[in-house]
Amino acid sequence: MGNWLQGRAVDTAAAExxxxxAPRWRVLRRLARNxxxxxxxxxxxxxxxxxxxxxxxxxxxxxxxxxxxxLQPPSAEHWLGTDELGRDMFSRLLYxxxxxxxxxxxxxxxxxVIGVPLGAISAYYGGWVDLIVQRxxxxxxxxxxxLLAIVLVSTLGVGLENVMIAVGIVSVPVYTRLVRGSAxxxxxxxxxxxxxxxxxxxxxxxxxxxxxxCVAPVIVQSTxxxxxxILWAAGLGFLGLGAQPPTPEWGTILSRGRxxxxxxxHITTATGLSIMLVxxxxxxxxxxxxxxxxxxxxx
Amino acid sequence: xxxxxxxxxALTVPVLLGVSVVxxxxxxxxxxxxxxxxxGEAASAEVVEMIRQQLGLNEHPVVQYWIFLKxxxxxDLGRSTLSxxxxxxxxxxxxxxxxxxxxxxxxxxxxxxxxxxxxxxxxPNSWVDGLSMFIALVGVSMPVFWLGLMLMLLFSLxxxxxxxxxxxxxxxxxxxxxxxxxxxxxxxxxxxxxxMLEVLRQDYVRTARAKGVPERGVVLRHAFRNxxxxxxxxxxxxxxxxxxxxxxxxxxxxxPGIGRLMVGAITARDYPVVQGAVLTVAxxxxxxxxxxxxxxxxxxPTIRYD
Numbered sequence: 001m002g003n004w005l006q007g008r009a010v011d012t013a014a015a016e017x018x019x020x021x022a023p024r025w026r027v028l029r030r031l032a033r034n035x036x037x038x039x040x041x042x043x044x045x046x047x048x049x050x051x052x053x054x055x056x057x058x059x060x061x062x063x064x065x066x067x068x069x070x071l072q073p074p075s076a077e078h079w080l081g082t083d084e085l086g087r088d089m090f091s092r093l094l095y096x097x098x099x100x101x102x103x104x105x106x107x108x109x110x111x112x113v114i115g116v117p118l119g120a121i122s123a124y125y126g127g128w129v130d131l132i133v134q135r136x137x138x139x140x141x142x143x144x145x146x147l148l149a150i151v152l153v154s155t156l157g158v159g160l161e162n163v164m165i166a167v168g169i170v171s172v173p174v175y176t177r178l179v180r181g182s183a184x185x186x187x188x189x190x191x192x193x194x195x196x197x198x199x200x201x202x203x204x205x206x207x208x209x210x211x212x213x214c215v216a217p218v219i220v221q222s223t224x225x226x227x228x229x230i231l232w233a234a235g236l237g238f239l240g241l242g243a244q245p246p247t248p249e250w251g252t253i254l255s256r257g258r259x260x261x262x263x264x265x266h267i268t269t270a271t272g273l274s275i276m277l278v279x280x281x282x283x284x285x286x287x288x289x290x291x292x293x294x295x296x297x298x299x
Numbered sequence: 300x301x302x303x304x305x306x307x308x309a310l311t312v313p314v315l316l317g318v319s320v321v322x323x324x325x326x327x328x329x330x331x332x333x334x335x336x337x338x339g340e341a342a343s344a345e346v347v348e349m350i351r352q353q354l355g356l357n358e359h360p361v362v363q364y365w366i367f368l369k370x371x372x373x374x375d376l377g378r379s380t381l382s383x384x385x386x387x388x389x390x391x392x393x394x395x396x397x398x399x400x401x402x403x404x405x406x407x408x409x410x411x412x413x414x415x416x417x418x419x420x421x422x423p424n425s426w427v428d429g430l431s432m433f434i435a436l437v438g439v440s441m442p443v444f445w446l447g448l449m450l451m452l453l454f455s456l457x458x459x460x461x462x463x464x465x466x467x468x469x470x471x472x473x474x475x476x477x478x479x480x481x482x483x484x485x486x487x488x489x490x491x492x493x494x495m496l497e498v499l500r501q502d503y504v505r506t507a508r509a510k511g512v513p514e515r516g517v518v519l520r521h522a523f524r525n526x527x528x529x530x531x532x533x534x535x536x537x538x539x540x541x542x543x544x545x546x547x548x549x550x551x552x553x554x555p556g557i558g559r560l561m562v563g564a565i566t567a568r569d570y571p572v573v574q575g576a577v578l579t580v581a582x583x584x585x586x587x588x589x590x591x592x593x594x595x596x597x598x599x600p601t602i603r604y605d
Contacts, residue, residue, distance in 0.1 A: 036433075139317030143577075144584045145543030151321065151577055154565045155328050231442055235547055238444050239562055251442075258448055258551070262456050269452075272445030280440035287436070 030292040037288020043281030051097040060088035062095045062248045071264040081266040084256060085246075089267060092248035093274050099249045100278065103164050103233040104226040110168025111225065115175025116218060120206045122176065123183035134180075137173045146170075146235050153241045160243040163236050167229045178221055182214040220290045227282035234275050250275050307592050311585060318581045322574050323367045327360075329570070336570050339380025350377075376578070377571035379564075386575035389560060394579065396466060397556030400479060400548065401541045403472055407480035408487055408541075409534060415484070416491020416530075421518055423496060431488065438485030443544050447478035447551035464553040475552040479544050483537040490533040494526040501525075528598060535591025539584035 031037055050057070060078075065085035072082040080089035122133040140148060152166035186192060187210065195205050236242040237251020245252060250271050257267030327333045334351040335342070342350075351357065355366045370376070376386035415435065419428040454474060455463035461473050498504065499522050507521045508514075546558035553559065557576050564572035 135313055135317065138314045139321065142314050142318050142581050142585050143321075143543075144539040144580065146546060147543045147577065147580055150546065150561070150565070151325060154573060155325050157330075227440065231440075234442050235444065238442070238547065239550065240566060254442070254445060254448070261448060261452055265452055268445065268448050272442060272449065275445065276437065276441045280437060283436055283440050 027292045031288055034288040034291065036284050037292070040281045040284025040286075040288060043277055044285060047097050047278045047281065048101065050094055051101050054091075054094040054098055058088075058091035058094045060091045062087060062091040063246050064088075071260055071267075073264070074266055080270045081264065083253070083267050084260055084264070087246075089270060092253060093250070093270060095248045096250045096253060096271070097274065097278070099160070099243065099247070100230050100233065100275070103160065103167070104230040104282075107164045107168035107229045107233070108171065108222050108225050110165065111171030111175055111229075112218065112222065114169070115172040116179050116211065116214070117206075118172070119176040119179030119181075120183045120210050120214070123180040124187055124202065124206055124210065130180075133176065137176050140170075140173045146232055149232055149236060150239070150241065153236055158241050158244065160247065160249065163233050163242045166236070167232045170232065171225050171229065174221060174225065175218065178217055179211075179214045182217060183210050186210050186213050216293050220286055220293060223282055223286035223289055227279040227286070230275065230279055230282075303596055304593055307589060311589055314585055315582065318578065318585070319368060319371060320364070322578045322581075323364055325577070326570050326574060327363075336568075337377065337380070340568065342380065371578075376575040379572045380569045381564075381567055381572075386571050389572055390557065390575050390579050393555060393557045393560045393576075396554060397542065397545050397549070397558060399472065400475055400545055400554060400556060401538065403476035404478075404480035404483065404541050405534070405538050407476055408483035408537060411480070411484040412487025413491050413530065415488040417495055417518070417523065419488070419492045420495030420499065420526075428492075432492065435485035435488045438481050441482065442547075443478060443482060444547040444551050446481060447475070447548055450474050450478055451551070466555055471552075471554075475548050475554050478551070479541055479548040482544070483541060486537060487530065487533060491526065491530050494529045495522060498522045498526040528595070531598065532591060532595060535587055535594075539587050542580050542583055542587075 065087050066082075067086055069078070069082050069086035071084060072078055072086075074081045078088050078090065080093065083089055083092065118133055122130045143151065149163075149166040149170045152169060153162050156162040156165065183206075192205060192209050195209055200208075233242060234249075234251035234254070237249045238255045240252075240255060243249035243252050245256065253271045254268055257264070257271060261268060326336055329336050332347075334347045334354070334356050337354070338347045338350045355363050358366075374387050376390070378385055379389055382389065415431045419431050422428055451463045451474060454460045462468075462471050463474075465471050499518075504517060504521055507517045512521070542557075545554075545556055546561060548554065549556045549558035550562050557579055561573060561576035561580075564570070564576065
């Protein structure tokens with residue numbers, strides 16, 4: 001009897017999944033037809049390729065300084081000029097892309113790993129669990145934008161790893177709220193009730209039946225969140241709280257380059273453009289994904 | 300209505316307490332002796348001991364928190380380890396600068412964001428719409444501090460129209476407030492557009508058109524006022540975010556506000572000032588959100604207060 005019910009629950013869940021799976025191709029097709037989203041994807045692909053291939057394509061050592069070549073404007077030898085210590089800007093930006101993309105991805109991963117289960121547990125158990133989790137989230141959201149990250153980094157200590165942790169923690173509330181919203185609706189669905197009736201344990205229900213159905217909004221949010229995380233990390237770097245010199249982190253480069261704004265504007269211009277482009281890529285793709293997944297936009 | 304406002308006030312209390320716990324814990328989680336952290340590295344052993352006694356650092360953490368809350372209630376946030384001035388005085392002199400900057404940025408963000416959003420929504424999928432929404436997306440993708448540097452490079456260093464730093468005249472306010480306001484303008488524009496599009500699809504708008512109301516009247520009187528409701532919420536959130544963004548903008552333009560005070564204090568490890576500045580911004584943000592929720596109840600008659 002128990003087995004039969006459990007089998008039914010699995011069948012229902014499978015049917016639900018199948019219903020989600022079929023439109024998956026339609027979503028991808030719709031996404032592929034969105035020119036701006038494809039532009040975003042192309043930008044991201046180029047930056048990822050440049051970041052991965054940096055050791056092979058960088059024309060110079062990003063850390064080697066040469067006082068004879070300080071603050072040179074762009075030239076055939078140094079495509080994007082040199083910085084205040086005569087280091088090649090193009091090579092530094094390539095290595096900077098590695099750092100920024102890594103920071104973006106790892107901090108989003110931290111946000112997902114903490115925020116998603118927290119949101120599901122909060123919605124599934126409700127009651128005082130929900131009350132406590134939501135009040136903690138309220139407190140986190142009481143710090144606007146970058147402020148919570150600043151608080152965390154100044155407590156944890158300056159450095160790139162702590163920036164990733166701080167930015168990751170700052171994005172937890174976004175995921176918790178998002179997944180809690182979806183999970184509240186899901187927990188009343190028949191297939192969840194059936195699984196519960198079949199005696200499945202709470203954690204199994206959350207992991208097998210609730211979380212897989214929250215994937216779409218989490219993917220959209222994460223795409224946009226990588227962009228925000230890169231911006232926040234660059235902001236912390238700019239304030240001197242992130243990677244320390246000589247690490248070619250974009251925010252750190254900007255904060256050094258700012259002192260040479262008039263004599264060597266290429267340092268800040270090129271670095272800022274890189275940040276803007278890669279963040280724009282994630283925002284374009286994220287917007288496109290949201291439109292493609294939005295049932296109201298169906299053709 | 301008054302019951303709704305009271306309930307909303309009551310919900311603010313635990314959040315304020317939570318924020319005070321975070322600020323309290325911050326200094327105690329930094330590796331090392333909290334008395335030394337709060338006294339500053341250069342402080343003598345007597346000063347460190349005095350602070351230990353004052354804050355009850357030998358007592359149980361709960362007692363320490365109670366002492367912290369009591370001094371907060373008195374407006375006592377300790378003394379700066381650098382200037383030796385009371386933190387509350389430092390904050391009092393920096394706060395007007397930040398408020399001035401935030402209000403000016405909000406005015407720019409609202410004017411630019413709402414008008415762009417309405418223009419886009421009136422002609423959806425036209426080139427005006429496509430271009431302005433693309434610019435808005437570029438706006439939210441830009442690091443605030445970089446935009447500030449680029450504006451400074453063009454309008455101060457090359458054209459000489461506005462001073463690059465300082466706060467003496469209104470001309471000093473122009474570049475920082477544009478810098479800070481643009482990304483909020485972009486967010487407000489996107490919100491206004493989608494809210495307007497939603498409203499323009501409603502039956503009462505069709506009715507207004509059918510009975511011959513001129514298009515201007517339809518857009519401004521019938522659609523715009525209703526579309527404004529979600530926009531006001533976003534504006535409230537944005538005002539709070541401006542307080543956060545001010546940290547970076549003030550640093551770029553050497554604008555004397557809470558943000559610059561905070562960053563300077565972090566660099567100098569002046570933790571009493573860091574605590575005070577963080578607390579001020581967070582409390583400001585909470586109060587603004589409270590205000591927005593109350594306003595929201597006034598402008599949206601469909602909100603039920605039970």
